[in-house]
Amino acid sequence: MSRRAVLAGLGSALLVTGSAVAILRTRGYEVSEERRASLVVLAPWQLVVLEHIAARIAAPDDATDKSIPSAYDVDVAGFVDRYCAGMHALLRRDLLRLLGFIEHMAPLAIKKTARFTHLVDADQDRVLAWMESNDQGLMRGAFASIKALVFMGYYRDPRTWKVMGYAGPFVKRPVGGWQ
Amino acid sequence: MSGRGVIVRGRDLQADVKLEVDAVVVGTGAGGSIAARELARAGLSVVALEEGGHHTAADFTQREDEMLPMLFADGGGRTTKDLAIRVLQGRGVGGSTVHNTNLCKRTPDAILELWRQRYNVSGCAPADMRAAFEQIEKDLSVSEIPAALRNPNNDALRRGAVALGWKSGPLKHNRVGCQTSGFCELGCAYDAKQNALKVVVPQAIEAGATVYADVEVVRVNHARGRVTGVSAIARSDSGSPRAWVDVRSKIVVLAASAIGSAVLAKKSGITDPHDQIGKKLRIHPGAVVAGRFDRVMNSQYGIPQSYECTEHLDFEEGSDKRVWIVPAFAHPIGTASTLPGFGASHMKAMRAYGQLAVLTAMVHDETEGRVEVGEGERPLITYEMTEADRRQLAKGLIACARLLFAGGAVEVTIPAIPPVTLTSASELDSLSTDFVRPHGVPLTAVHPMGTMRMGDDPKTSVVSSTGEHHFVQGLFVADGSLFPTSLGGPPQISIYSFAHHLAPHAIARAKS
Numbered sequence: 001m002s003r004r005a006v007l008a009g010l011g012s013a014l015l016v017t018g019s020a021v022a023i024l025r026t027r028g029y030e031v032s033e034e035r036r037a038s039l040v041v042l043a044p045w046q047l048v049v050l051e052h053i054a055a056r057i058a059a060p061d062d063a064t065d066k067s068i069p070s071a072y073d074v075d076v077a078g079f080v081d082r083y084c085a086g087m088h089a090l091l092r093r094d095l096l097r098l099l100g101f102i103e104h105m106a107p108l109a110i111k112k113t114a115r116f117t118h119l120v121d122a123d124q125d126r127v128l129a130w131m132e133s134n135d136q137g138l139m140r141g142a143f144a145s146i147k148a149l150v151f152m153g154y155y156r157d158p159r160t161w162k163v164m165g166y167a168g169p170f171v172k173r174p175v176g177g178w179q
Numbered sequence: 180m181s182g183r184g185v186i187v188r189g190r191d192l193q194a195d196v197k198l199e200v201d202a203v204v205v206g207t208g209a210g211g212s213i214a215a216r217e218l219a220r221a222g223l224s225v226v227a228l229e230e231g232g233h234h235t236a237a238d239f240t241q242r243e244d245e246m247l248p249m250l251f252a253d254g255g256g257r258t259t260k261d262l263a264i265r266v267l268q269g270r271g272v273g274g275s276t277v278h279n280t281n282l283c284k285r286t287p288d289a290i291l292e293l294w295r296q297r298y299n300v301s302g303c304a305p306a307d308m309r310a311a312f313e314q315i316e317k318d319l320s321v322s323e324i325p326a327a328l329r330n331p332n333n334d335a336l337r338r339g340a341v342a343l344g345w346k347s348g349p350l351k352h353n354r355v356g357c358q359t360s361g362f363c364e365l366g367c368a369y370d371a372k373q374n375a376l377k378v379v380v381p382q383a384i385e386a387g388a389t390v391y392a393d394v395e396v397v398r399v400n401h402a403r404g405r406v407t408g409v410s411a412i413a414r415s416d417s418g419s420p421r422a423w424v425d426v427r428s429k430i431v432v433l434a435a436s437a438i439g440s441a442v443l444a445k446k447s448g449i450t451d452p453h454d455q456i457g458k459k460l461r462i463h464p465g466a467v468v469a470g471r472f473d474r475v476m477n478s479q480y481g482i483p484q485s486y487e488c489t490e491h492l493d494f495e496e497g498s499d500k501r502v503w504i505v506p507a508f509a510h511p512i513g514t515a516s517t518l519p520g521f522g523a524s525h526m527k528a529m530r531a532y533g534q535l536a537v538l539t540a541m542v543h544d545e546t547e548g549r550v551e552v553g554e555g556e557r558p559l560i561t562y563e564m565t566e567a568d569r570r571q572l573a574k575g576l577i578a579c580a581r582l583l584f585a586g587g588a589v590e591v592t593i594p595a596i597p598p599v600t601l602t603s604a605s606e607l608d609s610l611s612t613d614f615v616r617p618h619g620v621p622l623t624a625v626h627p628m629g630t631m632r633m634g635d636d637p638k639t640s641v642v643s644s645t646g647e648h649h650f651v652q653g654l655f656v657a658d659g660s661l662f663p664t665s666l667g668g669p670p671q672i673s674i675y676s677f678a679h680h681l682a683p684h685a686i687a688r689a690k691s
Contacts, residue, residue, distance in 0.1 A: 061523040086431030144262070144516075
C-alpha cells in the first residue's frame with residue numbers, strides 16, 4: 001500500500017471518528033424549550049458554550065457587587081445569536097466552528113479532556129488566556145473576535161453603563177436617564 | 180435624463196430592473212457621490228448603485244450595537260486574512276462619510292509631487308488640484324474647528340504637544356450646527372455632517388441622477404475593450420436576493436473603495452496584463468494608547484478629533500517620520516474591545532472609562548498589501564506589515580505615551596498582549612517594543628487606498644491619470660483606489676477632490 005493511500009485511509013478514519021465524537025458531544029446541554037425555540041442561528045449546545053465564554057470574558061471585578069449585571073443577566077449569548085443572523089454566511093460559519101473548537105479542543109491546551117463548559121471558572125479563564133496570548137496569530141485573532149462580540153452583547157445594555165459612569169446616547173434617552 | 184432623480188430602495192423592488200443610461204456609478208461615498216453629481220450636471224443620464232441601505236439622521240440612534248451592523252461593511256467585523264487588522268469601511272448611501280469623524284485635509288503638496296515625479300501621474304500637481312480642493316471645501320463648508328469646541332481628550336493632546344515642543348495644530352472639519360454629542364462615528368443624529376449623504380448625493384439627485392440603495396454590483400460587463408454596463412442584485416432587509424438590476428451604459432465609474440472596487444474589477448475579469456489590480460494596498464494601520472487622568476475627562480463627549488500632532492510625520496518616501504497622531508476615543512463597546520485582557524481585570528479598567536484620554540498612532544504606510552477575491556467572492560485582504568512600518572508604529576505608540584504623560588496622564592496603557600502599563604514617561608526610555616507584532620496590539624485601519632492606482636505607465640498602474648482604465652475604455656475609478664501611495668492623513672477631501680478633478684474626463688468619454 002502506498003504512503004499516500006495510508007495517509008488517505010488514516011485521514012478518513014479520523015474524519016469519521018471526529019464526526020462521531022462531535023455528534024455525541026453536542027448532546028447533554030440543558031436549554032429550556034422556550035429558549036430553544038427562540039434561537040435564530042445557534043444550536044442549543046452552541047448557546048451554552050457561548051454563555052460560558054461570555055460569563056468569563058465579562059466576569060465582574062467584584063463578585064459581591066450585585067449591581068453589576070452578569071453576562072447571563074444581559075443575555076449576551078442571545079444577542080450574539082441574533083447578531084449572527086445578520087452576518088455573512090462565511091463569517092457565521094467561522095464563528096460557529098470557533099465555538100466548537102473552544103468547547104471540544106481548546107481545553108486540551110491546559111491538559112484537560114473535559115469540555116470547556118464542564119471546566120471550573122479558573123480553568124475556563126486559563127483556556128481563554130491561552131487563546132489570547134497564543135503564539136499563533138490566528139488564535140489570538142479568533143479570541144479578539146469573540147471578545148469583541150461578547151463585549152458588544154454586554155456593553156450594549158444600559159445596566160452595564162453604570163459600571164463605567166457612561167450616560168448613554170442622547171437621542172431617545174428616557175426621562176431620568178438610561179436605567 | 181431630465182429633471183430630478185430619486186432614491187430607490189432595492190429592498191422595495193418587486194421585479195427585475197433593466198436600465199439603459201449614459202453612466203453608472205458603483206458606490207455613493209465621497210468619490211461616487213461626486214462622480215454621479217458631476218456626470219448628471221453635465222446632462223448625462225446617471226444611475227448610482229449602493230450596496231448598503233439609505234439611512235438618514237433619524238435612523239442614527241447613537242448605539243454601537245445598532246449602528247455597527249447598519250453603517251459598516253461586515254457589521255464592523257471586516258479584518259485582514261490573518262485577523263490581525265480590523266478594517267472599518269462604510270456601507271450605505273454616503274459610504275464612509277456617514278461614520279467618519281469629518282477630518283478635512285488636502286492631499287499634501289509633497290505627496291502630489293511624489294506622484295508626479297515617481298509614479299507618472301500627470302495633471303494632478305498641486306497647482307492642477309487647487310481648484311478641485313477649493314470647490315470641495317466650499318461644497319462641504321469646511322472650516323477650522325474652534326478651540327472652544329476642543330474636548331478634554333483633544334486638549335490633553337494639545338497640552339502634551341506644547342509641553343514637549345512638538346509640531347501640532349488644530350484640524351479642519353465639515354460640520355455645521357454640531358451639537359458636540361461625540362457620536363460622530365455612529366452617524367450624525369443631528370444632520371450636522373456636511374457629507375456625501377447630506378450634501379452631495381442630494382445634489383446629484385437634484386441634477387437628475389437616480390440612486391439605488393441595497394443594490395450590490397456583482398459584475399462589470401465589458402466586451403472588446405469597452406465597458407457595457409453592470410449586473411447587480413437588489414437585496415432585501417435580511418440580505419437575501421430580491422431582484423436583478425441590469426444597467427447598460429458606456430461609462431462605469433468604480434467608487435466602491437480600494438477594497439470593493441478592486442474585488443469587483445477582479446471578479447469581473449477586467450483586463451490586467453501586468454497583474455496590477457488589487458496590489459499595493461495601503462491602509463494607514465493604527466493602534467491606540469490610553470492615558471488615565473486623576474480627574475474626570477468624559478472624552479466621549481465633544482468633537483472626537485479636533486487636534487493633531489505631526490511631529491513624527493513627513494511625506495518623503497522611506498522617511499523615518501511616518502506617524503500621524505490624533506485622539507481616538509471610543510464608546511463603551513469599542514473601548515471594551517480594545518482594552519487588554521478580559522474578566523475582572525478588564526472590568527476594573529473599564530471603571531476608569533470617564534478618566535481616560537486615548538490617542539492613536541496611524542502609520543503613513545509603505546507596506547504593500549493586496550486585495551483578492553476570496554471564498555464566496557468576498558474580499559480577501561492580505562497585509563503583512565514590513566519591519567520598517569512596524570518600527571514606525573512602535574515609535575508612534577511611544578510618542579502617544581509621551582504626549583499623554585506630558586498632557587497630564589498619571590498612568591498610560593498600551594493595550595498589548597500582555598498589556599504595557601506605565602506610570603512615568605521615564606519608563607519609556609527603556610521600553611522594549613517587541614509587542615508590536617501581528618496580533619500583539621489591536622490594529623485598526625480605516626483608510627484603504629491604492630489598489631487601482633493612477634499613472635501614465637500601464638505596467639505600474641491600473642488607470643491613467645484621467646482615471647480611465649488603461650485597457651478597458653469607459654471604465655473609470657473615482658475612489659481611494661486611485662492613490663499610488665498612502666496619504667499620511669484623512670483621505671476624504673482627497674477622494675472627493677480627485678473624483679471632482681477627474682470627472683471631466685468621464686464626461687468627455689461619455690459624450691465622445
